[in-house]
Amino acid sequence: xxxxxxxxxxxxxxxxxxxxxxxxxxxxxxxxxxxxxxxxxxxxxxxxxxxxxxxxxxxxxxxxxxxxxxxxxxxxxxxxxxxxxxxxxxxxxxxxxxxxxxxxxxxxxxxxxxxxxxxxxxxxxxxxxxxxxxxxxxxxxxxxxxxxxxxxxxxxxxxxxxxxxxxxxxxxxxxxxxxxxxxxxxxxxxxxxxxxxxxxxxxxxxxxxxxxxxxxxxxxxxxxxxxxxxxxxxxxxxxxxxxxxxxxxxxxxxxxxxxxxxxxxxxxxxxxxxxxxxxxxxxxxxxxxxxxxxxxxxxxxxxxxxxxxxxxxxxxxxxxxxxxxxxxxxxxxxxxxxxxxxxxxxxxxxxxxxxxxxxxxxxxxxxxxxxxxxxxxxxxxxxxxxxxxxxxxxxxxxxxxxxxxxxxxxxxxxx
Numbered sequence: 190x191x192x193x194x195x196x197x198x199x200x201x202x203x204x205x206x207x208x209x210x211x212x213x214x215x216x217x218x219x220x221x222x223x224x225x226x227x228x229x230x231x232x233x234x235x236x237x238x239x240x241x242x243x244x245x246x247x248x249x250x251x252x253x254x255x256x257x258x259x260x261x262x263x264x265x266x267x268x269x270x271x272x273x274x275x276x277x278x279x280x281x282x283x284x285x286x287x288x289x290x291x292x293x294x295x296x297x298x299x300x301x302x303x304x305x306x307x308x309x310x311x312x313x314x315x316x317x318x319x320x321x322x323x324x325x326x327x328x329x330x331x332x333x334x335x336x337x338x339x340x341x342x343x344x345x346x347x348x349x350x351x352x353x354x355x356x357x358x359x360x361x362x363x364x365x366x367x368x369x370x371x372x373x374x375x376x377x378x379x380x381x382x383x384x385x386x387x388x389x390x391x392x393x394x395x396x397x398x399x400x401x402x403x404x405x406x407x408x409x410x411x412x413x414x415x416x417x418x419x420x421x422x423x424x425x426x427x428x429x430x431x432x433x434x435x436x437x438x439x440x441x442x443x444x445x446x447x448x449x450x451x452x453x454x455x456x457x458x459x460x461x462x463x464x465x466x467x468x469x470x471x472x473x474x475x476x477x478x479x480x481x482x483x484x485x486x487x488x489x490x491x492x493x494x495x496x497x498x499x500x501x502x503x504x505x506x507x508x509x510x511x512x513x514x515x516x517x518x519x520x521x522x523x524x525x526x527x528x529x530x531x532x533x534x535x536x537x538x539x540x541x542x543x544x545x546x547x548x549x550x551x552x553x554x555x556x557x558x559x560x561x562x563x564x565x566x567x568x569x570x571x572x573x574x575x576x577x578x579x580x581x582x583x584x585x586x587x588x589x590x591x592x593x594x595x596x597x598x599x600x601x602x603x604x
Contacts, residue, residue: 196285199296200212201326203292206326226288226289278315278316300414304320325366385588425586492595496581497525517587519535523580525604529548531579534583
């Protein structure tokens with residue numbers, strides 16, 4: 190039996206970027222498309238839902254507007270989201286579902302929830318939701334005014350959340366970016382902002398716009414979303430799994446045998462400064478080289494070493510000697526104090542996070558290790574006689590970076 194599918198559009202973007210403006214445009218379409226809308230706001234009052242109602246697009250009691258509030262659909266309201274999707278599908282009276290995520294939501298876990306619908310919800314004859322596109326709306330004016338056109342993603346906070354970290358995560362996980370309010374910045378600023386975005390996210394399509402006025406054909410019924418492709422599209426992922434200039438290595442880092450090995454899980458976390466949960470579901474990667482923004486001094490490099498670091502020295506480096514021109518850093522590392530444990534380190538703005546990702550393959554029993562190496566040629570290629578698969582591999586993205594100084598400072602953390 191073939192089951193029909195209802196396409197889902199996920200809208201993300203920081204507060205004030207233009208998500209509700211785009212949503213009102215979609216709802217006022219003249220094509221006769223029947224949209225159901227799920228709006229998420231963190232507060233007890235769903236402001237975005239109210240704005241949509243006041244815009245005259247839907248009535249206060251209209252069944253095609255569902256407000257999920259006082260929680261976040263990327264974490265505490267996951268099951269609520271699944272239930273609402275199920276109810277809309279069972280009703281079978283809509284052509285399309287649009288989800289407007291809260292401005293401080295991370296898109297990856299929301300997409301994962303939607304994509305897991307078939308395995309989480311009992312199968313019926315009702316249509317099932319299928320994620321069609323993840324659209325991130327980026328406020329060009331905000332990037333110019335608050336982030337110095339992306340140069341200094343270091344300054345602003347909303348409570349315990351770092352705005353720049355959220356913006357970066359939203360840019361990293363999407364397949365379409367709407368660069369909104371472009372007429373409010375100069376041509377040079379516009380090109381600079383695009384270069385920053387491209388340095389972070391090399392694959393997503395970028396559409397320039399004002400008031401989120403883009404052709405519907407660009408964002409609806411695209412059939413372009415592929416979870417694995419989007420989850421591995423960020424520059425840091427491609428670089429951490431790509432060839433390293435100095436060592437000519439390629440690393441496909443999988444951890445198994447009895448522990449939690451997801452580099453984005455939240456067990457046994459060690460935090461620097463402000464802690465913020467990251468729920469990206471994937472660390473698997475495809476090899477890709479990309480170089481953008483040379484005219485603005487935007488560069489990317491990989492710090493790659495095999496020796497362990499001292500955790501205390503690394504803490505000191507992060508706390509006192511971090512280069513303010515670093516826009517994004519993410520990758521794997523390990524320490525003398527926990528020699529067998531792989532850690533995931535990530536930074537965006539002033540937010541730093543370090544957490545355990547699982548044991549290295551080198552800790553496996555010899556017989557199991559030999560079987561694993563026979564199955565995985567890349568593990569063999571990465572293997573070091575002394576260190577096994579232990580390594581430091583950190584991707585740096587920034588502007589006017591002093592690579593030599595950063596590498597020298599990190600080398601001083603080695604033991």
